[in-house]
Structures are given as structure tokens and as C-alpha cells.
Amino acid sequence: MQEQAKTEAEMRDAGSVWPQNAGDLIGYINSLTERTHDYGTTVYAMSMAANAAFNYVSHELGATGFQASCADLDFLRRTRMMKGPFIILKADELLYPQYNLEEKLAEFKEGCQKWVKEQATLRLAENLEAHPKVKEHWEKLSKMEIKGDENVKS
Incomplete structure (x- = not known):
């Protein structure tokens, strides 16, 4: 599994991937990390790798949509170091x-x-x-x- 998007704009617009096994996940992450990045593409490489890992673990554990939504909010809490309640407005x-x-x-x-x-x-x-x-x-x-x-x- 390889990420083909190269530019910041292509990476921003790329869809999510759903690795079905650990080899696919590692291959995908390597396709993101083993290339030259600029300031902007680094951002997307990180988020795309995290999203692929999230989707892989979700698949492996058979998570429900509700569990996935709780997990992604917990990921935000951890990465943003939020100590109290928070809300997302779109x-x-x-x-x-x-x-x-x-x-x-x-x-x-x-x-x-x-x-x-x-x-x-x-x-x-x-x-x-x-x-x-x-x-x-x-x-x-x-x-x-x-x-x-x-x-x-x-």
C-alpha cells in the first residue's frame, strides 16, 4: 500500500486508506516517511499516517462507529493536551x-x-x-x- 499524493495540495485532498493488515499499514507509513518533505507536506504525512493507523486498529478490533467517534475525540484530547470538556463546531x-x-x-x-x-x-x-x-x-x-x-x- 503506497501513498501516491506528492504535493501539499494533493495530500490535503487525498482520501483515507484502510489497511487490512500490519504489512499494508507499515508499507503505507513508509511510503509517507521515506521521502523528502517540506513544511506543509510534513503536516499531511503525519495526519495521513495517524489516520491509517486509526483505521487499521478500528478494523482489527471491529470497532463500531460510536467507538471510533469516541476514540477520535480522545486522540484530539491527547494531542491537544485538553484537560477539560471541549466541543467541535463545524x-x-x-x-x-x-x-x-x-x-x-x-x-x-x-x-x-x-x-x-x-x-x-x-x-x-x-x-x-x-x-x-x-x-x-x-x-x-x-x-x-x-x-x-x-x-x-x-
Whole structure:
């Protein structure tokens, strides 16, 4: 299994591959790593290799679509070092009224209130070095009243 895309644009537009065995996966990764790259193609080589490995492991384990969606969110959490709840908003959903991104964001923020309050309280207790305006903001957050039940787990 070899990746044929060479340029940054070709790599950006290339589809996902689904290696069926370890040899295919290693061959594909080698086809990405054993060539000369520039700044832009390096980005795509990394993401394409990670995507191929993700698809291979998904195939080997017989993962469901739900398991795959949880795993890809966990991958983002790990690579981006996200410590708390997060949300992904897609600009293409702005094109359709049923998605109502403003409402989705408002619900997310409301669901995170308990986590935000706890984190602000912890930072104040740890007496972390921070700009006075940041500490003032933490104080405000640590005293906020929580609306309803927490919808997003910490």
C-alpha cells in the first residue's frame, strides 16, 4: 500500500486508506516517511499516517462507529493536551438552520459551569501566578451560581 499524493495540495485532498493488515499499514507509513518533505507536506504525512493507523486498529478490533467517534475525540484530547470538556463546531453547519450553533455553544457553556467553577476555585487555592485581571475572573467564576444539572462531565 503506497501513498501516491506528492504535493501539499494533493495530500490535503487525498482520501483515507484502510489497511487490512500490519504489512499494508507499515508499507503505507513508509511510503509517507521515506521521502523528502517540506513544511506543509510534513503536516499531511503525519495526519495521513495517524489516520491509517486509526483505521487499521478500528478494523482489527471491529470497532463500531460510536467507538471510533469516541476514540477520535480522545486522540484530539491527547494531542491537544485538553484537560477539560471541549466541543467541535463545524462552519458548514452554519449553512443549515437546524444545527443552531449558537444554541449548541450556549448549551455547552451551561453544561461546563460546574467544571469551570471547580477549576477556577482550584487555581485560586493554588495561588498561581496570574495577571490580576485573570485572578479577578477566577474569583468571579468561583462564585458563580450553577444553573441546572451538569450536562458535560469533567
